Amino acid sequence: MRPAPRTFLFLSQVYVPDPAAIGQHLADAAEELARRGHRVIVYTADHGYDDPSVAYPRREVVGGVEVRRVPLSSFGKSSIPVRLIGGALFVLQTVLRAAFVKRVDAVVVSTSPPMGALGAVTLGLIHGAPVKYWVMDVNPDQTVALGKAGPRSLPVRVFDVVNRLVLRRAADVIVLDRFMAARINRKVDVSKKLTVMPPWPAEDSGTVVAHDANPFRKEQRLDGKIVIMYSGNHGPSNPLATIIEAARRVDDDPRLVLMFVGGGIGKKQVDAAVSDRIRSLPYQPREALRHSLAAADVHLVTVGDAIPGIVHPSKVYGAMAVARPIFLVGPAENHVADILAAADIGWHVRHGDVDGAVRVLREILAMDPAELEAKGLRARELLSRSGGKAASCARFCDLLERGV
Template sequence: MTFDNRSQHRVRRGRLLVISQVYLPDPASVGQHLAGLCEALVEEGHAVMVLTAKRGYDDPGMHYPSRETLDGVRVHRLPWASLGKLTLRRRLLAGVLFVLQSTWIGLTTRRITGVVIATSPPLTAASGWAISLARRVPLIMWVMDLNPEQAVLAGVASPRSLGARLLDWFTRRALARSRQVIALDEAMARLLSKKNVANPAVLPPWAHNGGEPPGAGKAYREQLGIADRFVFMYSGNHSPVHPMAPLIRAVERIRSRDDIRVLFIGGGVGKPQIDAAIARNRLENAISLPYEPFENIGNSLAAADVHVVVMGEHMVGVVHPSKLYGALAAGRPILIVGPHPAAALVVESGAGWVVENEAELIAAAMERIVDSNPEVILGMREAARSLSARFSRSRLVPELVRLVDAALV
């Protein structure tokens, strides 16, 4: 262990290995959050190497360099580690190939001082556990979602299936091996405690945007021809764990309101169903767009008047939609559809509303919002900006780095 006179931080000889199927410039949220952590670790004096996929997570047609250094982070991208989300079989095959490759590299790379894993893909737990055990180095597990619970609740796996049981076995071994487990909310921490995790740290994700100038999003709206409309926006992963069917039926119910537009931005397994519903029902009040590049997220999110966050009824603690924090950082009120760990906080702070995930109720809420006093919406924008300070990168990343450092001692 040496001392860097420039930064006055302890610098550990060796290399911190970070394993995730997604990393920048891929737009998936997990990769973006990991990049924030890795960049901060490099600034502190760690040598960080990321193992990730060479192709895009949502769009395997996107190819990234096999090796590059991004903001001091060495990124090693593996072939055949992302085959898209069109079928479960392709996702499983890509996950297995990624885990096999990352495990081999982790076992053969010299001077590893610790391993950090996120739960993408879920089988990453197997890789992290094996490397940590064989190399006798600390394991830090940043739990973005719980599996096999997520797969079972989404209906893509039976709880008694061999795959679900194997995944549960590896996940429990990784959790037991971890020197630090980090959950995204208290509900997730309670579920982790049922897997015999004692006192997991709880740290919510942060927004990737914020600080955009007044008028941000105006050009984005003008480009879409919706500058004079009231814009609701769903931005992020279109996943089965976030049931979107009631929302699209609500859009159909308000189709006569020419003053309203609903934007669906992002990708995921559920995206084709949204696109098909818009085309089949000829919903001229709905617009579907792909993920925005990382550098344009702020302008995109600022183009909304109100953001919509959807969450499945039984998914609290299993997943944690991070899109809420980007909406707050953009200074936009949020319509939360279904449960969300931060729902009570958002409502109590005056930054949004909560409605059950039923088409009639969603449609009625949308119309009430549009017809409300504009001054009310402006006040809620200010409430959203104020609340976003609690979830800023500058506040949360140093705390995350502290947790990682404590596990490496």
């Protein structure tokens, strides 16, 4: 029996059609709640996060969800101060606007911007509504891990105080993996209201798209190529130096193409390395993801050495959904390493091990296509055990409805 219709208020600096993964996952959940008969209102920024020159309509209804976009709240990712200013203005304006929404039954917030959860707690108090906190990355831990602030600096200590306040006030805390759960519980023990729930792929597993039937491969002239693809945010949490250097060393096989799709601060490093075997493309439209992801023969996932438990490598699910093996570059202990340990679906080398990465690239190039395909099919089968996108999103929405 479904609960009576409620009003859910979502706060997120990014939302579709912006390509940021957080916004896309929140849109999936918001639209599922709307399908269940609830009223869903989303407050988000009116300009793109990765590309602030992109403007979106101030108000529209998308998938049954009322989307309200706030001005002067996204100025790009050029520096931490610029991000903080945009995030602070977004939270301040959203609280002032959403305070006057009538009959709010729950407030849903993730971590874009990082201070958004404080705005959600404020709105929860104003409306007497529970806060559902979906932790997709952990700050200020990420800033400290990347060496951009000291662990005892005043901003970091203030941020941690705010984090503990939000965690105590939230009715439910959802994290993405066991490493993140451990990190959050070290801040505040929220184990009684904490749920570990990995995100879902952008598209459900469907028929495997064959290379010869893939329009993206034709557009990019990839016939006869073996494509190792990195698709998503190019940020400091996902170092690419090891694989770029390995690709430079494998210069005797013209079939090899490393294709980097997406954007972010680290995109400059990729663009500087562009060659016959290293290609760079922007984010692809959401409706084109199925074909762009399936254009790869192998998907690359990188996890920074200090990043497990701070940023979740969600791009792995899109690769598995299109039945492609995984090439992981990262530390011994991380979520993707757990996945690779569960089945023979890929390879794993550490950052800095360029020789090891070269060996993997040559192994992929020499591998029988049927064996490569089998690895990909095992990856899709492993993902399908969770029920896929629809089932995972439904379980998440069940959690949002709980107690509301």
